[in-house]
Amino acid sequence: MFGVSSTRIMEMFDTFVRVKRHSLPRVLLIDxxxxxxxxxxxxxxxLMNFENNLIIDIVESRTxxxxxxxxxxxxxxERKKVEYxxxxxxxxxxxxxKTYFPNxxxxxxxxxxxxxxxxxxxxxxxxxxxxxVKNKKSREYRLLKHRYKILLKSKNNIDNETFKYDKIMECHVTENMILETLLSFDDELRQAYNAKEEYLxxxxxxxxxxxxxxxxxELDAVIKKFKHxxxxxxxxxxxxLEHRKEEILNSFIWINDRRISNEPCEGKNNYVKQILSNANGMSNFQRARNRILYSQNKYETYTMNEHTDRIKRIGNPRGAYKK
Known part of the structure; x- marks a missing residue:
């Protein structure tokens, strides 16, 4: 439309946009x-700041x-300033x-x-x-295969009032009725489900x-429930749960009336997936990092001074063209 190729646009972006790492925050999220x-x-x-949802940086690998x-x-x-x-x-x-964040x-x-x-x-x-599995038309198999999401829901969110027709049950039932039917198939499933509810x-x-x-x-009682x-x-x-007990207990910390969690990271990850999808995938990490930080952090800027070092990778030489 403007007579500029996508390759030229990428070159301009690489030349003028280089986002620096932000200072480490008091509450650091890593995902x-x-x-x-x-x-x-x-x-x-x-790496994100929990208190203002700013992306601090993106590291090439979590290894x-x-x-x-x-x-x-x-x-x-700077590392000593990180509290959580x-x-x-x-x-x-x-x-x-433990090594890099002593406080x-x-x-x-x-x-x-x-x-x-x-x-x-x-x-x-x-x-x-x-x-x-030998009888895939059985009610047990079909319910376990197609209604499993009810098992993963919190008991508090299971509907016990609204009746809807269910093709597998062949009658009008509530979500809770389907749940009880699923749990009746095997005592192991019921015990595993009850333990899950105890943790919630x-x-x-x-x-x-x-x-x-x-x-x-309370956590000791939950662990005992899973074991038994x-x-x-x-x-x-x-x-x-036993191995990560201290970290789980530490998770009950609120900052500015918000419980600390990686939820902001999960939200940003959805945008990152969309960016990568719109680009039909990216393999150049440095370019992807700059693009994510520049687009997702509100006040990132570009420079009018050209960066002379290359981000574009040098690939293998092109072979002879065959007609």
Whole structure:
């Protein structure tokens, strides 16, 4: 339309837009997103400020060596200012954070804990479903295959009043009736589901409720509940909860009436996915980093001074053209 090729636009962007890392915040969020299956590192780490939703930086990979090298280059006095760090359930960051952030408290994002528990409940559901695989037309198999999302919902969000016609049940039922039917198929599924609900009750509390409760004692009871199910997937959850107990208990911290979590990162990750999708995928990490930071941070600017170093990668020489 303007007589400018997309290649020229990319060159102009690379020349004038180089976004610098922002200062580390008091509350630091660390998460990952999928970049490209064709790149050397498929999962970069995104660093965010919990209090103002600013993207601090994007690191090419969340692997131990790269993160360690990245953090080592940041001045110690700046790292000392970080008070809280929230990450997912990965064990990668724990040794790094103890080394590079001496004054910080490590938190596990409570949404990731819930996701882990739901994933394991789903594994239990699939294992039980395979018992009925020889008769795929059976009500048991079809309900376990097509109505499993009800198992993953919080009991508080299950509709117990609205009747709707269900093709598999062949009658008008409520969500709660479908849930009870699913749980009646196998005692392991019921126990795993009940343990999941116990954790949600423990986790879904207000700031005032936390101040008036003994969360450590409650978490110990939840872990015991998972262990006593005798369901292999739930026992695996119990082991993880035991290993990450301190970080889970630390997650009950509120800043400016908001519970610390990686939710802002999850929101930005959705925009990042859209940016990568609109570009039909990207393999140049430095260009992608600049583009994400420039578009997602409100007050990022460009410079009128040209950067002489190259971002565009030099590929293999083109072969002879064959007609």
């Amino acid at each position: 990952e997103f999928h970049f490209s299956r064709n790149s050397k590192y498929k999962y970069p780490a995104i 131990h060596d790269i993160m360690s090298d990245y953090l080592f280059k940041i001045d110690l006095e 760090i929230c990450t997912d359930m990965s064990f990668i960051f724990k040794p790094l954070l 910080s408290t490590l938190l596990v994002d409570h949404f990731h804990v819930t996701r882990l528990i739901n994933d394991q409940l789903n594994h239990t559901r699939k294992r039980i479903m395979r018992k009925y 009750i423990f986790d879904q509390v207000s700031k005032g409720e936390v101040n008036n409760s003994n969360k450590r004692k 199910t005798h369901v292999e997937e739930s026992i695996s959850v119990a082991v993880t």
